[in-house]
Amino acid sequence: MPEHHTTARNTENPVPTQEVGAFLGRRREQLAQRWADEPLFRAVFTVSRDEAVEAGRAVADALAQVAGSGRVEDTDSPGFTPVREQLTRMAASRGRAGLTAAQISREVDALRRPAVDLLVADLPQASSEHVRECATTLTALMGTLRLVVMETSLTEGQALIDRQQVQLLEVATPVIRLWDGIVGVPLIGTLDSARSQVVMETLLESVVDQQARFAILDITGVPTVDSLVAQHLMKTVAAVRLMGAECVVSGIRPAIAQTIVHLGLDLPVVTRSSLADALAYALHRLGADIVSVTPGGAGTR
Amino acid sequence: MNHELPRAAAAPVPVLRLGDVLLITLQGDLHDGTAEQLQRDIAESIVRSRVTGVVIDISGVEIIDSYLGRVLAEIAAGSRLLAARTVVAGMRPAVAITLVELGLTLPGLRTALSTEAALELLAEPADRPHREPR
Numbered sequence: 001m002p003e004h005h006t007t008a009r010n011t012e013n014p015v016p017t018q019e020v021g022a023f024l025g026r027r028r029e030q031l032a033q034r035w036a037d038e039p040l041f042r043a044v045f046t047v048s049r050d051e052a053v054e055a056g057r058a059v060a061d062a063l064a065q066v067a068g069s070g071r072v073e074d075t076d077s078p079g080f081t082p083v084r085e086q087l088t089r090m091a092a093s094r095g096r097a098g099l100t101a102a103q104i105s106r107e108v109d110a111l112r113r114p115a116v117d118l119l120v121a122d123l124p125q126a127s128s129e130h131v132r133e134c135a136t137t138l139t140a141l142m143g144t145l146r147l148v149v150m151e152t153s154l155t156e157g158q159a160l161i162d163r164q165q166v167q168l169l170e171v172a173t174p175v176i177r178l179w180d181g182i183v184g185v186p187l188i189g190t191l192d193s194a195r196s197q198v199v200m201e202t203l204l205e206s207v208v209d210q211q212a213r214f215a216i217l218d219i220t221g222v223p224t225v226d227s228l229v230a231q232h233l234m235k236t237v238a239a240v241r242l243m244g245a246e247c248v249v250s251g252i253r254p255a256i257a258q259t260i261v262h263l264g265l266d267l268p269v270v271t272r273s274s275l276a277d278a279l280a281y282a283l284h285r286l287g288a289d290i291v292s293v294t295p296g297g298a299g300t301r
Numbered sequence: 302m303n304h305e306l307p308r309a310a311a312a313p314v315p316v317l318r319l320g321d322v323l324l325i326t327l328q329g330d331l332h333d334g335t336a337e338q339l340q341r342d343i344a345e346s347i348v349r350s351r352v353t354g355v356v357i358d359i360s361g362v363e364i365i366d367s368y369l370g371r372v373l374a375e376i377a378a379g380s381r382l383l384a385a386r387t388v389v390a391g392m393r394p395a396v397a398i399t400l401v402e403l404g405l406t407l408p409g410l411r412t413a414l415s416t417e418a419a420l421e422l423l424a425e426p427a428d429r430p431h432r433e434p435r
């Protein structure tokens with residue numbers, strides 16, 4: 001094999017990408033051994049060095065394939081597919097260890113040095129021009145590897161955020177049966193479109209399940225009410241009404257009441273200052289009144 | 302009469318009379334032609350049998366578009382002119398959400414959770430205002 005390349009170089013220099021691809025295939029073992037000593041592999045594969053070497057081989061194979069296909073600057077090159085998952089795991093493991101994205105990127109970059117050294121040592125008879133071209137190609141390839149690692153780890157992070165957002169939506173909207181025919185939802189945090197949609201769906205489902213005549217939306221935990229939040233609230237109120245139940249909004253704090261008035265927002269809905277008042281109102285409308293047993297009490301709320 | 306819609310014309314929605322109340326149960330997709338026919342049938346039945354209430358059970362309806370939403374509102378408005386109150390009962394959550402997203406909140410329409418609740422609602426005196434607690 002090496003003889004073949006020597007003769008090929010004597011007649012005309014092979015394309016640098018092909019040369020680098022062939023080099024990566026030829027020196028796969030040495031590369032894997034050297035990479036296994038680098039911080040990235042050493043820190044990820046703590047159990048055994050063999051494991052690190054094995055991972056290094058896989059990366060070298062992938063790089064050889066990418067170089068062979070001539071698309072050294074293409075992060076979507078199919079050659080990366082087999083190692084993408086492994087690279088993600090490595091980056092994630094370093095991320096968990098507390099490294100920033102820049103530090104991980106630097107660790108991946110540390111793999112370049114041994115590879116280029118090995119390449120230069122591997123081409124003693126080639127012209128300096130050719131060696132330089134091959135080294136540049138290999139550097140570009142290692143840069144692409146770095147990009148691939150960062151890209152996959154970012155995608156992974158985004159997927160995690162998406163998953164947690166869905167979980168948050170599920171956790172944040174419990175519908176509570178307060179009484180026969182009365183359900184309540186304590187809303188906590190800012191109401192955005194996605195959340196108000198989930199609130200609406202779960203609330204309407206429970207109105208059907210519980211055959212509830214009243215639904216109480218408690219906004220004690222909503223920090224601010226602007227026109228958008230008010231609009232979401234009104235949508236929910238309208239949907240509940242269409243189902244044949246009545247909505248009561250409770251827990252409007254003094255500051256929020258003032259904000260709503262200042263904004264000139266129209267909330268055409270029954271409101272009560274606290275959940276207790278709202279429950280008393282709903283019970284009253286259902287025909288059950290809460291009265292004080294001591295004479296001279298305040299009467300119905 | 303509508304020869305291109307033989308099925309729709311052949312199956313008008315039955316309008317049942319229960320005491321002082323007309324009960325209409327809608328099932329599945331309601332054709333535009335059928336909806337119009339129903340509107341006429343209800344108006345005629347109110348006049349003929351002198352009922353004071355109309356209950357439209359839509360628990361079997363999975364999709365309400367803007368047209369059907371308007372038909373429901375028109376039935377309610379028409380019945381009111383004939384001195385009958387209309388209650389739409391049993392709307393599904395998905396339907397309610399769709400209507401709200403379409404901006405059709407149907408403000409003039411009375412609603413109830415079930416047919417039973419609708420009949421209770423109609424049993425209350427007509428002009429009694431809600432007793433607002435103090």
